[in-house]
Amino acid sequence: MDVKNAFLHGDLTEEVYMHPPPGYHSPHKVCKLRRALYRLKQAPRAWFAKFSFTLAQIGFLSSPYDSALFTRRTDSGIVLLLLYVDDMIITGDDSFRISELHYYLNQHFEMKDLVSLSCFLGLEVSQNSDGYYLSQAKYASDLLSRAGITDSKTVSTPLELNCKLTPLDGTPLDDPTLYRQLVGSLVYLIVTRLDISNAIHLVCQFMSAPRSTIFSVVLLIHRYIKGTLFHGLHFSATSSLVLSGYSDADWAGDLTDRRSTTGYCFFLGNSLISWRSKKQTVVARSSTESEYRALADATSELLWLRWLLTDLGITHSSATMLHCDNRSVIQISHNDVFHERTKLKH
Template identity: 75%
Template sequence: MDVKNAFLNETLSEEVYMKPPPGTSSPPHKVCLLRRALYGLKQAPRAWFATFSSTITQLGFTSSPHDTALFTRHTPQGIVLLLLYVDDMIITGNDPQAISDLQHYLSQHFEMKDLGSLNYFLGLEVSRRSDGYLLSQTKYASDLLARSGITDSNTASTSLDPNVHLTPYNGVPLEDVSLYRQLVGSLIYLTVTRPDIAYAVHIVSQFMAAPRTIHFTAVLRILRYIKGTLGHGLQFSSQSSLVLSGYSDADWAGDPTDRRFTTGYCFYLGDSLISWRSKKQSVVSRSSTESEYRALADTTAELLWLRWLLADMGVPQQGTTLLYCDNRSAIQISHNDVSMSVQSTSKMIVTSFVIIS
């Protein structure tokens, strides 16, 4: 569903004045006192969310403390969930009557537009299949290819050339960096449904300030890879279990410039991928054990948030969540099988130990 003119529904609590718009007749040296929010006003988004939140909580919905834009309501027949993004929302659940009541209730308080079944949301395409759902960004990716001008280029089998190591110094500086930044920004959003390009996009996004020709070539290779895999996306099976599991990893001084390590993790709900990340660590680790342990700390933080969010959505996890790591020393430390003294270990590692434990 969509709320028409959402920001015009809020009454402002602050005094805000504006010049009379052109073409209107008003006394000289007079200004207008705004009683309601307008688009472009910095207070408008917050005022709209406060109004919507207050309205929907009167129907018995509760805002999740782990994602305030997620509202849930438990009924005798099941649960209803509403996810809000500015003036767009997704409503789902297993109580059809409660969903219908919610739609009617919202229509009484706001000017609503029912867009029907979920097929498209914020650039994401939702396709129903016999065995579940496919979440993709095919149209978004096609538009990105057209904007980059490589629709007639050959495809690439991988998103990165394994023989090329990007640094800030190789190549010639680009005369116009705007296209590079636009393409990388679009690629970052494309990773919402394309975890297979997450690492490659993570690499090229490090050179946004001063990109060079070799970096632009790497971006074009990612785009050529996308051209050959336009139909890729996230598959959510209707037969999948709802058990959460995670995987954590880190490379070995992978950045050729500063030798910092890269953290990578992913989480599955059953056999459906729901969360992933590729990010350079903020400090230089002195061993693979230290880097793997830092990665475990970041992964554990995401794990806790996912467990809390799933519980809010009516999918509580029973027992502990399996978290896989391929570094024996890091696993032993997390089990407290290795003595760790504050004197011999940095505060960062001790903090990570507390998070994982």
């Protein structure tokens, strides 16, 4: 569903004045705003506060681990609402309460009901008996057109083997605008593409001063995307709900500052739900230290996922396995989550 003119629904809690709009000739006068207005700094917060208050009136609770997720539990099931600015996804196993929510929202806001979910924020969603499939084929196709890749040449990997990039490779680009546009657009493609996350992580480090050699790597990534245009995420309808994770680190992989790169991913059953590739903030003095730092980041993500899944009605009575270098090195249990939650509250 989509809310029309969402920011105009927000109520202001302080006095805000603005110059009269063009064409309104009234010297020495200003306009006092009664409601939030687009491009007003308070508008997003005012709209979210209005929407949260409206949902709270019918029993919805905002998740403490993702404030944009609202849940309502009843004896007959659960209803979930996920909000992104003015777009929302509504799902659950209580069809009567979902219909009731649709009617309630239409009474308070001017809504556009898009019925079944097929596209959300550039994500293409398809459903069949096997489950759901998420892809960004249309978005990726537009990126290829912007990059000027119109031939049929493709590559099998986003990076060459043992690719190491430095700020001195090649010559500086005369105009870095295209490089920044392409790399910036690639970042959003990571939402459904784990296979290119590390490659994009590398080229993002040269946004301030891109060079010709690194730009060729960006084009190589685009050629890989061209050959894997319809790759995405599959969420199986028959998958178990057992959470597991994998963590690793590339020790001193950056030739410039010798910092390591953390990488992790998490599966719910056989469905990939979370991943990351990011350079560590300090220089690790050993491979063991870099592995432990990666494990710390992965454990933090794991705790958040367990809390969020609990809000979705998915509880884990057994410990979650977090693997590193093909060995199970840590188990996060329900008690660990409880103690961490208690420490955060205090």
